[in-house]
Amino acid sequence: MTRLPSLYAGPIAVALIASPASALPTSDTPPVAADAEDQGGEITVTGVRQPYRGTFAVVEIPQAISEISAETLEQNVILRLTDALDLNASIARQNTLGGLWDAFAVRGFAGDENLPSGYLVNGFNGGRGFAGQRDTAGIARIEVLKGPAAALIGRGEPGGTVNIVTKQAEIGRTFGTVSGQYGSFDRWRAEGDVNLALTSTLTARLIGYGETGNSFRDTLSQNRWGFLPSIGLAIGPDTRITYDFEKTRTAVPFDRGIVVLNGNFDTVPRTRFLGEPGDGATVARATGHQLRVQHDFNDKWSLLLGGSLRDTLLTGASSDAETVASRQKLFVDGRSLSRQRRSRRYDSAHGVVRAELAGDFTTGALRHRVLIGADHDRFENDQLFLRFRPPVVAAQGSDAAGYILNLADPVYGRFPLPVPGRQTDRVDTQRATGVYAQDQITLTDRLQLRVGGRYDRYSLRVNNRLTGVQSERSDSRFSPQVGAVYRLSEPLTLYAAYGEGFRANIGTDVAGTIFAPETSKNLEAGVKLTAFGGRLNGTVAVFQLDKANVLASDANNPGFSVAIGQARSRGIELDLAGRLPGDIDALLSYAYIDAEARSGVLDPNFSFRINPGDPLINIPDHTINAQLSKAVKVAGRAGSFGGGVQHVGARAGETGTRFALPAYTLARVFGEVDLLPGLQLFGTVSNLFDTRWFASSYTQLWVQPGAPRTVTVGLRAAF
Structure with a gap:
C-alpha cells in the first residue's frame, strides 16, 4: 500500500516545492526560554513551537507532565521506546505482538489490543501502523502528557499521551557525534548524528543507526537500521520551515515468549524459544515525512502549519502456542505444546494536515493565551492474516497434527511447516476532522483558568474481503476541558482539571458490526514544585478515569474485537526530576494505580x-523508578557515574483468572569518562543482580520473559 493518499499529495507537494530542500527547526531545546519557570516574566519562543502546547511553562499547565531527556536515554544506553517509558511509573508494559510493536498503558488504560499503542512524534501521530518497536535514535526528549488530551489532540487514550520530540537541525552550527557499542549476546551497534550548516539559514541534520546481534532467547537474532534526517530553513527572523524524513527497517523473529503451567514460572527456562526458527524473521518497515511551517507575526501571535505522511508494512510468519484449552495437549501431558502457525501482512497508510494559531492578548485586566486549531487525518489499515491451528486434543492423533513442540527437549524443524489458511482479509479506512479552541485566562497574579474544547467528526468504512460484508459508521463528539492553576507560593503551585475524551474504535466484530467509540471522563488534582531556582521540579497528582465502550481482541477471530463494557482507573503519582544539592542529578517516579473492570461480562478470549x-x-498496583548520578573526575578526566532501581508490583497476567505475574525489582549502574578531548568511553549494566522477571503477558501460554543481566560498553566521539 506504500503510496501517497491523494487527499494530501497536493498541499504537501506544493509546500515541499515552495521551500528549497524542505526544512526543519532551530533547536532541540523546549520552545520556551530558560526563564519560563518564572511565571511573572514573559515567555519567549526560541524555536519551532510544539503543537497543542502553546507558550506555557510546565507549572502553568493544569495537567501532570513529565519528560525523559536525551541525556537520560544516553546515560542508561536505552535503545527502545518501550525501555525508555519504564522510567515513568505511570506507564505499564502491554502485549507487544511478539516484540514487533510498542504497547503500553498510561494510568491503567492501554487502548486497542489489535493495534500498537498510539504516540505522537512532534505532535503528529506516529504510533499507528506496524513499524516495529521505536528506536531512541534521534530523540531529543519524550513528553508524557498525563490525562485525556482529547480537548486539543482528539481521539486519544484517556490515560495520557506520549509525544516524542525529535532532534532537529540547529541553524548556523556544525557539530556531530558518532558512536559504536558492543553488548551482551554479541550485539553490535553504530550510530551517528551530524548537524551541517549548509548556509547561514539552511542546515541539515543527518541521524542514522544500524544494529545487529543475537538475543538471550535461543536461536533468535535481530537486524535493525534507520535513517532519520531533517532539514531546517530560517526565512528571516520570523519564519521556520521544518522537514523530517523517516526510513526504518526491523527484522526479528516473532516471539510469544514462554509458557507458565499451573503457575510454575520455571516450566521452561527463560531462554527457551517455543516458536519455529524456520519461520524466519518478521520484517517491519516504515517510511515517513513531516513538514512544518511556523510564522511569528509578532511576539504575541504565531501560526503553525503542518502535514505528515507515514506508510508502514509488517510481513512474516510465526509459530505460537495454541491458547484454546481444548486444542492444547500441554494441559493433558504437561510436555507437548500444541502450536498454531500464523502469517501476517499488515499494511497501513496515515496522513494528517493541521493548522494552529497561538495568540496572547488582554481584555481589561485579564490576560488571554489562546490556541485555535483544526486537523484532518486519514488512516487506512489493510490486514491479511492467515492461520493454521491444531484440532481438538482428542482428534489430534499424531504430534504432527498438533504441530507439537516438546517443552523439555525441543526439536525444531521436526515437521513440515503447516500451510495457514486465510482468516482475516479486510481494509479499514478512517477519516476524522477536528476543530479546537483553548483559552488560558490570567485572573490574578496567582490564579489562572483554562477552558477549552474540541469538536470531532469521524467516519469508518470496513471492507471485509473474506466475507464480502462492507460496514460504515459515522459519529461526532464534543470534548470539553476546564482547569485551574493557583500559585500558592514561590515553589508550590496547585492545579485541578476535568476533561472528557473519546477514542474511535477501529475494526468490527466478526459479524461486521462497527463499535461505538470509547468515551472517558477524567478528574485530576495536584501540586507542582519548583525548587532550587528551577533546578528541581516535581508533581504530585491524584486522578480518576472512567471509560465506557471498552473493547478486547477476539482470540477465536484474530483481528476482530468484542465489547467488554466499562473500566475505571484511579491513583496517585509522584514525579521528581532535577539537581539536588551536591550536584547530584535525581530522577524519581512513583505511581499507585487501581485499574479495574466495572462491568460483569464473559471474557471473549478464553470464556x-x-x-x-x-x-x-x-x-501493577505499585511502580517506582529512582535514579541518581553525579559528575566526577577519574584520573583527572571528566566523567560521571550513577545507578537506578525499578520496582514493578504483581499484576494480572490474564483476564478473568487468578494468574498473575510476580513483582520484580531491577537494578542498573552506568558511567562514562573522557579518554581524550572529544572521545568518551561509556558503559552500563542493566539487571545488575540477574533477576528473573516477566515483562507482560496475554495468557499463561504467552508470557514475555525479561532480559537477564546485560552489559554494554562503547566509545563516543564528538566534534
Whole structure:
C-alpha cells in the first residue's frame, strides 16, 4: 500500500516545492526560554513551537507532565521506546505482538489490543501502523502528557499521551557525534548524528543507526537500521520551515515468549524459544515525512502549519502456542505444546494536515493565551492474516497434527511447516476532522483558568474481503476541558482539571458490526514544585478515569474485537526530576494505580467471567523508578557515574483468572569518562543482580520473559 493518499499529495507537494530542500527547526531545546519557570516574566519562543502546547511553562499547565531527556536515554544506553517509558511509573508494559510493536498503558488504560499503542512524534501521530518497536535514535526528549488530551489532540487514550520530540537541525552550527557499542549476546551497534550548516539559514541534520546481534532467547537474532534526517530553513527572523524524513527497517523473529503451567514460572527456562526458527524473521518497515511551517507575526501571535505522511508494512510468519484449552495437549501431558502457525501482512497508510494559531492578548485586566486549531487525518489499515491451528486434543492423533513442540527437549524443524489458511482479509479506512479552541485566562497574579474544547467528526468504512460484508459508521463528539492553576507560593503551585475524551474504535466484530467509540471522563488534582531556582521540579497528582465502550481482541477471530463494557482507573503519582544539592542529578517516579473492570461480562478470549472489581491485565498496583548520578573526575578526566532501581508490583497476567505475574525489582549502574578531548568511553549494566522477571503477558501460554543481566560498553566521539 506504500503510496501517497491523494487527499494530501497536493498541499504537501506544493509546500515541499515552495521551500528549497524542505526544512526543519532551530533547536532541540523546549520552545520556551530558560526563564519560563518564572511565571511573572514573559515567555519567549526560541524555536519551532510544539503543537497543542502553546507558550506555557510546565507549572502553568493544569495537567501532570513529565519528560525523559536525551541525556537520560544516553546515560542508561536505552535503545527502545518501550525501555525508555519504564522510567515513568505511570506507564505499564502491554502485549507487544511478539516484540514487533510498542504497547503500553498510561494510568491503567492501554487502548486497542489489535493495534500498537498510539504516540505522537512532534505532535503528529506516529504510533499507528506496524513499524516495529521505536528506536531512541534521534530523540531529543519524550513528553508524557498525563490525562485525556482529547480537548486539543482528539481521539486519544484517556490515560495520557506520549509525544516524542525529535532532534532537529540547529541553524548556523556544525557539530556531530558518532558512536559504536558492543553488548551482551554479541550485539553490535553504530550510530551517528551530524548537524551541517549548509548556509547561514539552511542546515541539515543527518541521524542514522544500524544494529545487529543475537538475543538471550535461543536461536533468535535481530537486524535493525534507520535513517532519520531533517532539514531546517530560517526565512528571516520570523519564519521556520521544518522537514523530517523517516526510513526504518526491523527484522526479528516473532516471539510469544514462554509458557507458565499451573503457575510454575520455571516450566521452561527463560531462554527457551517455543516458536519455529524456520519461520524466519518478521520484517517491519516504515517510511515517513513531516513538514512544518511556523510564522511569528509578532511576539504575541504565531501560526503553525503542518502535514505528515507515514506508510508502514509488517510481513512474516510465526509459530505460537495454541491458547484454546481444548486444542492444547500441554494441559493433558504437561510436555507437548500444541502450536498454531500464523502469517501476517499488515499494511497501513496515515496522513494528517493541521493548522494552529497561538495568540496572547488582554481584555481589561485579564490576560488571554489562546490556541485555535483544526486537523484532518486519514488512516487506512489493510490486514491479511492467515492461520493454521491444531484440532481438538482428542482428534489430534499424531504430534504432527498438533504441530507439537516438546517443552523439555525441543526439536525444531521436526515437521513440515503447516500451510495457514486465510482468516482475516479486510481494509479499514478512517477519516476524522477536528476543530479546537483553548483559552488560558490570567485572573490574578496567582490564579489562572483554562477552558477549552474540541469538536470531532469521524467516519469508518470496513471492507471485509473474506466475507464480502462492507460496514460504515459515522459519529461526532464534543470534548470539553476546564482547569485551574493557583500559585500558592514561590515553589508550590496547585492545579485541578476535568476533561472528557473519546477514542474511535477501529475494526468490527466478526459479524461486521462497527463499535461505538470509547468515551472517558477524567478528574485530576495536584501540586507542582519548583525548587532550587528551577533546578528541581516535581508533581504530585491524584486522578480518576472512567471509560465506557471498552473493547478486547477476539482470540477465536484474530483481528476482530468484542465489547467488554466499562473500566475505571484511579491513583496517585509522584514525579521528581532535577539537581539536588551536591550536584547530584535525581530522577524519581512513583505511581499507585487501581485499574479495574466495572462491568460483569464473559471474557471473549478464553470464556472466563470478568466481574466488577477484577484488575485490568498487566497493570501493577505499585511502580517506582529512582535514579541518581553525579559528575566526577577519574584520573583527572571528566566523567560521571550513577545507578537506578525499578520496582514493578504483581499484576494480572490474564483476564478473568487468578494468574498473575510476580513483582520484580531491577537494578542498573552506568558511567562514562573522557579518554581524550572529544572521545568518551561509556558503559552500563542493566539487571545488575540477574533477576528473573516477566515483562507482560496475554495468557499463561504467552508470557514475555525479561532480559537477564546485560552489559554494554562503547566509545563516543564528538566534534
